[in-house]
Structures are given as structure tokens and as C-alpha cells.
Amino acid sequence: MRSSLRALFGIELPIIQAPMAGVQGSPLAIAVSNAGGLGSLPCAMLGPDALRAELAAIKAQTTKPYNVNFFCHPTPTPDPAREAAWRATLAPYYQQLGIDASVVASGPVRAAFAPELVELLAEFKPPVVSFHFGLPAPELLARLRRWGAKIVSSATTLDEALWLEARGVDAIIAQGLEAGGHRGMFLSDDLTRQVGTFALLPQIVRAVKTPVIAAGGIADANGVAAALALGAAGVQIGTAYLLCPEATTSALHRATLASDAARHTAITNVFSGRPARGIVNRVIRELGAMSAVAPAFPLAAAAMMPLRAAAEARGSSDFSPLWSGQNPSGCKEIAAAQLTRELAARA
């Protein structure tokens, strides 16, 4: 028998709130954990001080298990020619929005998991640590395990699931093609290898002994029931939480999620350099969803950020990453605790 996710994490409901960098912090995680699910803190865009403050907030407001999530991409080598080509591509937009291109910053706006973070985490001993884009070095994982942290990562293909199982993770997230935000893909950058949840989940369940968490397209209690029928030990849900008051989703992003525009998402690399699913907007339409010019992750983001800021200041989401999965039908403007309980109604 596949061990129960509830037993593994010590949670009451088999619902993991997906970590969503940029649209939520500790309040959403706390609400979900206190409701009996597993709340998640996205850490990729937090510096050490902000991370400590968020962890302290969680510690102060819940005694329940929670998850902290990190990216563990390789550090890219800056490529001045590619950066220049990217800025040349964006130059007409800088001009339209009155941005002085000469002062646009460069460099990474998302950090990879690093040894010094382990010491910081050790102060708080988070019960679950999840990773995106593979896993960090084995010695770092060993240090996390010293306080009993469970290790989780995402697989977007069967090969990635087998790779994670061979490295001893405690649970594998089967991230189907429907999922919003960054694809966790790490063994291949070929998007044709990305698989829908209905196909990915049962094939991973069949191939591994590790508990499997379903992600991608799950938006309501029926979706949770369907994922469990396919052999999942639990589910990870992101998009449905984006309208909750505890999320920091912008008003523009909220309005788009609630509109017909949310029917059309695409996997795009224009916001960060890695494929991620968001609602199609002007910059995706005009540059193409997958740009051959965008610098390597996470370097593409820096040049896009001032465009986003300038456009948003004018009430436009033309340059905003409007992260969403392919099933926004579960988005509700209700408290995250209530949504968590509703999601678990058939579990």
C-alpha cells in the first residue's frame, strides 16, 4: 500500500497549497496549514532577511506542518550578447512606455537554493522542504533531513520521477502540463515531452513506490477525487487559491483570472527564461510564447520588470506574468481555509 500523504506530512487533508512566488507569502500558507492542508511558502524571490521574517510569521501563527519551496536551477553564466539581443527585442516597448533602457538592471531576480540557507532554515526546522527544477546537492539534503524535514520535488516526465525516486525523495509531485507557473522540468528542455495530468499521474504512480502528489488542472473537489482515483496520495493546487484574500495576487491579475481571457494560457519563457504557464497577454502574443532570444533562467526577468512596473502603473497587464493553470474554474474569492475544506470534500 502506498503510504498516506496525511501520515507522511502529519496533515489532516490531502491538499497541498502550491508555492507561488510573487503572488503569495506566509498569510496564505498559514491559512491553509491551519485549515488542515499543507501551506507552502515560496522562497525563490525572498532574500535572507525576508525569508527569516516569513518563517517567523509562520512559526508565530501556526503549529501545523508547512512547506517551504526553493528553486534549484544551475546558476547561469551571463551571456552579454544574448542579454543585448533580449534588450534590443524589448527596446520598442521601453520607448513606448518611456523607460530609460540604460538604467534597466540585469542579473538574477530569483535565487537558487544555497548552503547558507540551510543554516537559516535550521533555526525554524520546516517540516517539509520542496524543490523545483530537480534537487540540490545530496549533502544539502542530508542537512535538511537532520531535523526530520521531508523532501519533495516535482516531476514532469516519467524519467524525472524515476530520477527523484532514485535520490530518495519522500514524495514526488507529478506536475501535469495543465499546471500554472514554472514547469518543474529538469532532465530535458523539450516541451513536447511534457505530459497532461491524466497521462502523467498514473504512469508515475505505476513506476514508483514513493507517494505521488498530483498537480495540474485540479480545481475543485471533483478534481481531487479524480486525482485520488488515478492513484495520487494527495494533490497540489495553486491556481484555485489565487483569488483568496490571503494571496497577494494583484488586482489586474485577479481581474484577468475572473475574465474569459483566462481561458487561453500558454507556456512561455518571456518572463523568466524558463517555460511557465500564464494567461496570454500582449507581450506573449507579440514576442511569441517561447522566445529564442530570452536569456537563460532567471536572467530574462530583469529586463522585463520595468516594463511590467510601468504598464501596471497605467492599469495594464500587458507585461505582467499572469500565472494560471489551464483550469481557472476553481478560483473563488473566499477564505483559503474554506477553499481548502471545499477542495477536500470528496477526499
Next chain:
Amino acid sequence: MRSSLRALFGIELPIIQAPMAGVQGSPLAIAVSNAGGLGSLPCAMLGPDALRAELAAIKAQTTKPYNVNFFCHPTPTPDPAREAAWRATLAPYYQQLGIDASVVASGPVRAAFAPELVELLAEFKPPVVSFHFGLPAPELLARLRRWGAKIVSSATTLDEALWLEARGVDAIIAQGLEAGGHRGMFLSDDLTRQVGTFALLPQIVRAVKTPVIAAGGIADANGVAAALALGAAGVQIGTAYLLCPEATTSALHRATLASDAARHTAITNVFSGRPARGIVNRVIRELGAMSAVAPAFPLAAAAMMPLRAAAEARGSSDFSPLWSGQNPSGCKEIAAAQLTRELAARA
């Protein structure tokens, strides 16, 4: 309450065997119908005489309901320049395989539904008629309805489902991105609008009153249970039947389906001119899955067929359309009747 698919079609099990032109004929349809599911005869590649013979075979061998499936694409205008460019693209392969390019035929190898077919069908009065790529003209549908035929078509987006419901179909197939063979898409040719089953199915179920049949990635009894949990009235399954003895799947295709190569499928237009999912092989890898040069459907096929024939004669599937969905894990070398009963075990 959503009306039951079983009541609608008069079948015992909510399992529709997907029509799969080129890899099956009446024997598979008969076996599935006799087992209590809905067997399907793919008619797109049958001339009138062959169609009549197949319908006669079905009538002789089952008294149960069955489905006949037609394509209803617009007839393309031949484009000599595009045809020439396509042949130039394929020229190195003709040379490698010793094919005299000057005798390669052109023209359509798949026929669209046409008025004269209605008279032929009227002799047999098939209880269910399904379409791919939209619907034929309303007057043709009206004639099919005279003998009580139920009309079914596929939706790959929410918009297509609403379009079909407005035209009064009796059931809508929600064809998720995972599905093998041709995408039924007909309102947009933008592949980023294609949605995984986990996201597509519940959104269509929520938006229409018509019964919804789930397709794409469903491979076993758990998959059927999951689709029903998401609100489907039944399922349509293709890939899982490809290894059944009643299918005419080639030995090369069977061997590939049973190998690790089946883990990697792609949506490609190189075999027909329209996007269709098959296992990635040499011609997909070398031309790219979506070719900008391929002539409009179904004209791309003619120039590819001699390559397939020559390669297959040498034991190679380098140029064969190896249709498969993203979940080949349900393929079993067992009788179609037994597979049908196994698929319905949790329904």
C-alpha cells in the same frame, strides 16, 4: 441530472472505442459493441465500396449499437507551390529510399463527409454517427437524424463545446491534449489553446447541458473512474485498444507502443497536414513536429506515403504515423471484449 450515456446510446458500459483510421476496421468495433461498449468504425479512409462492406460486416456480426466516424474538414484548395516545397523537403528521403519522386501521387487520401454518403448510411441506419473537425451542414445532420442516429463530435476547447451544443449534438467528446491521433480542433489552429483532459473536461461539463464524453490519457479502470469523477457521462478510449488482436495495428507500430519509445509522443502535422499525436520517430525529429511547409490537410499525406511504404518494407517505422496518446500504459495484448470489461470495472 446529466442524462446517462448508457441510456442515450443503449449501451451497457460507458466505454466508447475511439475510431482510429488506419489501424482498425469493423472487427474491433464489433468486438467492443458485442462486449457492451460502443464500437466505432473509422470511415475517413474508406471509399464507398469499402464502407458498404464494413457496414455489412458490422450488421452481420452484432445487433448492438455502434458508431461510424467521419472527418468533416473543408476541402483544401491545392497549392502547387506549397506542394512543391513539401516535395523538395522530402526529396532527400526519396533519394535515400530509392523512390522515383516523379511518380509520387498527390491529392487527398482522406475524404470528408459528403451528401452521397448519407444515402449509403441510410441502408444501414447506424445508431451513432460521430464527426471530427466540427460538423457537416445542418441539412446532412437532419437526414442522419431521420433514422434516429445520435450525433456526436469532439471539442478541444470550451468554445468548441459551446459551438457544438448550440448545434444540438447529442453528446460532446472533450478531447484532452493527451489524446492520440488527430486533434479535433476546428475553431482555432492555435495549439496553445489545446488543453489537458484534467482541465478541459470539468470546464466543458460545467458549461454545457449535453452529456460529455472524456477522451485523452484514459487507459485503465482508474482512468475511467477519474473521468466519471470529473463529471463525464462516459469515456472514449483509443490507444489502449491498439495491441488488441482485432486491431490492424502494424507489427512495427505494436513493437513501438510496447517500447520505451512510446513515452515520447508529439503533436505533428507531417503525416496529414493537421496536428495529430504520435510517437516521435525519425521524420518528426528531422522535420520538426509542426512543419510550416506541410500542405493543408489532408494533402500532406500523399507525398509521405511512399516513404512510409518503402521504409516499412525494410522493417523501419521512420516514416510511419505511430499514433498514440500520452498514456500507452493501458495497451494490452488481450481480446478487445476483455479489455472493454476491464476498463469498465470501476464505472
